[in-house]
Amino acid sequence: AEQNVEVERKNQEIEQARGALEEKAKELALTSKYKSEFLANMSHELRTPLTSINGFSELLAIDDKIPEEAREFVQIISNESQRMSRMIDTFLSVTQLERSDKKDVVHIALRLDEVVRDAIVTMQAIAKKKRIRLVEQANGTIPPVAADKSLITQALMKLLDNAIRYSPERTTVTISTVLEAEVVRVIVEDRGYGVPAESIDRIWEKFYRVARDGQEKDEESTGLGLAFVKEVIEQHGGSVNVESEVGRGSKFSFALPRL
Ligand SMILES: Nc1ncnc2c1ncn2[C@@H]1O[C@H](COP(=O)(O)OP(=O)(O)OP(=O)(O)O)[C@@H](O)[C@H]1O
Numbered sequence: 001a002e003q004n005v006e007v008e009r010k011n012q013e014i015e016q017a018r019g020a021l022e023e024k025a026k027e028l029a030l031t032s033k034y035k036s037e038f039l040a041n042m043s044h045e046l047r048t049p050l051t052s053i054n055g056f057s058e059l060l061a062i063d064d065k066i067p068e069e070a071r072e073f074v075q076i077i078s079n080e081s082q083r084m085s086r087m088i089d090t091f092l093s094v095t096q097l098e099r100s101d102k103k104d105v106v107h108i109a110l111r112l113d114e115v116v117r118d119a120i121v122t123m124q125a126i127a128k129k130k131r132i133r134l135v136e137q138a139n140g141t142i143p144p145v146a147a148d149k150s151l152i153t154q155a156l157m158k159l160l161d162n163a164i165r166y167s168p169e170r171t172t173v174t175i176s177t178v179l180e181a182e183v184v185r186v187i188v189e190d191r192g193y194g195v196p197a198e199s200i201d202r203i204w205e206k207f208y209r210v211a212r213d214g215q216e217k218d219e220e221s222t223g224l225g226l227a228f229v230k231e232v233i234e235q236h237g238g239s240v241n242v243e244s245e246v247g248r249g250s251k252f253s254f255a256l257p258r259l
Pocket residue numbers: 090158162163166167190192193194195203204208209210211220221222223224225226227250252
């Protein structure tokens with residue numbers, strides 16, 4: 001009987017602890033929701049003043065009544081505020097995705113090999129500047145996936161952008177589409193700088209960037225690209241993957257369930 005009382009008491013304690021935990025979890029979820037809502041609102045509000053800074057500095061930069069030296073400064077203001085706008089846009093699209101439900105994503109039957117072809121055409125100009133060759137490899141018949149065309153295209157472009165940006169000149173980036181059992185995988189393989197082992201688990205985090213010699217000041221980089229890719233792919237019920245070796249190159253990929 002004494003043992004029963006003891007068990008009963010322990011059960012009550014466990015029940016209480018569980019209740020407290022559930023309460024805490026609810027609180028946390030709410031806090032996190034407020035945080036991302038706050039950040040999204042904030043970013044949205046920053047856009048309006050930035051639009052006029054962008055517009056007027058651009059106008060000033062081409063105004064020949066302004067002294068040469070001052071025009072140079074205005075150009076810097078213009079470039080930097082444009083960069084800020086791009087950062088805010090990427091940030092907004094990531095938080096928007098985090099807040100949206102899987103239901104909000106518009107799924108159509110999408111051929112990933114076609115998405116790859118289009119993305120290569122779009123990125124060709126940037127690749128050419130670095131004399132990087134973009135090679136497409138489609139293997140056999142690729143079944144469609146159910147996905148949002150615009151989001152998947154944007155995600156793939158972020159991977160291509162990275163492959164080009166983090167590779168030396170005159171290298172090759174290979175983009176392949178393969179059918180693996182129940183998923184279609186798109187692989188972007190570069191012969192670039194590679195990601196150090198200690199960074200590999202963190203590169204998908206928002207704002208995380210790998211510091212490289214002579215590259216810390218890369219002005220174009222915000223550390224949001226891969227966070228966006230991961231969010232988009234996971235919203236589609238897919239998964240992302242990376243293998244990389246410093247000095248040899250990287251292999252980024254995503255897989256989506258086939259139709
Ligand atoms: N193909 C790659 N090769 C080597 N390093 C890479 C590659 N792709 C990403 N990285 C590293 O991972 C980091 C995070 O990448 P991510 O795309 O999220 O941000 P970013 O490129 O720095 O900025 P952006 O928001 O403009 O994409 C980068 O700073 C880069 O150092």
